[in-house]
Amino acid sequence: MPITIGHERLTDIVAAMMQGAKSSPEEARTIAENLVTANLMGHDSHGVGLAPRYMKHAVAGTMNPGARPSVVTDNGAYLLLDGNMGYGQTVCREAMEMAIERAKKTGVCIMGLRRTHHMGRIGAWGEMAARAGLISIHYVNTTGHRPYVSPWGGYEAKYSTNPYCTAIPATDDHPMIVLDMATSRVAQGKVRVAYYAGKKTPADALVGPDGKPTDDPTVIFEEPFGAMLSFGQHKGYGLAMICEILAAGLTGGGTAREELMSQNTICNNMLTIVMDPKGFGADIPFKSEIDQLVGHVSTAKVAVGHDKIRFPGDPERETSAERTANGIPIDDNTWAEMTEAGVEAGMDKSDFAVN
Structure with a gap:
């Protein structure tokens, strides 16, 4: 079962992890806020699950x-x-x-x-x-x-x-x-999230080492390797x-x-x-054209399985509001990896305890 944690506490934890990997408090906080914001927006692929990998690179000098x-x-x-x-x-x-x-x-x-x-x-x-x-x-x-x-x-x-x-x-x-x-087809981090969560990827996202389509994310992380499409x-x-x-x-x-x-x-x-x-001239109604376009496209008939027409950025705003209110879900494997990296960097295991 995934854990659920508030974004403020999660930011504090990740900032402490990054400080343990040679970052100043200011740099660590900036990294943590960026990663947690990605989680808030629903892009777990670019969120806190990356922190252990970042830390390894910092310690290794790469x-x-x-x-x-x-x-x-x-x-x-x-x-x-x-x-x-x-x-x-x-x-x-x-x-x-x-x-x-x-x-x-x-x-x-x-x-x-x-x-x-x-x-x-x-x-x-x-x-x-x-x-x-x-x-x-x-x-x-x-x-x-x-x-x-x-x-x-x-x-x-x-x-x-x-x-x-x-x-x-x-x-x-x-x-x-x-x-x-x-x-x-999907971000590499989304394949990683699926791999850690024991889930499948979309059927058209990966190809196995035999050249055949697969929905098994292990082909990206375990030999023999396949590829993303x-x-x-x-x-x-x-x-x-x-x-x-x-x-x-x-x-x-x-x-x-x-x-x-x-x-x-x-x-x-x-x-x-x-x-x-404004570079082409102040007489061009740029913002008005955007508003008219959004208004026009939004009137399209809604397909089965959808509740409304959305524009780029809308899903992130909706997910951010929900996760800010209710917490960020993180799968057990990702949390275990973060805990291990934090402890290796000098944190206490109790710092990662979730009620």
């Missing part, structure tokens, strides 16, 4: 606690940063603050951020821009560990789940729109390759290739475009 982004090149609207393998939760926040400031001055900022440890839920960085009244588009790739996703037409893993995100500011009548998705067949695969080229090829961070896949870490590269929606 990421750098306390690292900050450094400027590689600064050329008008173009800004290239190196994350120096620091935590994505802190490095991305600082990088987005720089990009937002630049976009407000110039109307647009094209920001490359390379060599950063796991960036977490990419939607968090899009939401930063949207709260500032700006549009942001993000392309991300991943190296540092063995690949998980096979190309369309194959069944051998060659690259990772390569997220894409676009965030659009709220209007007076509607909340911000945030599309944040992996280019694989792209969403939308060739379409998701095509977008994943675009993410590789723009996030890593353009920034110099390194695309998916053999020598970058066995470093016992998570290395993300990201290309971000931040723009002011």
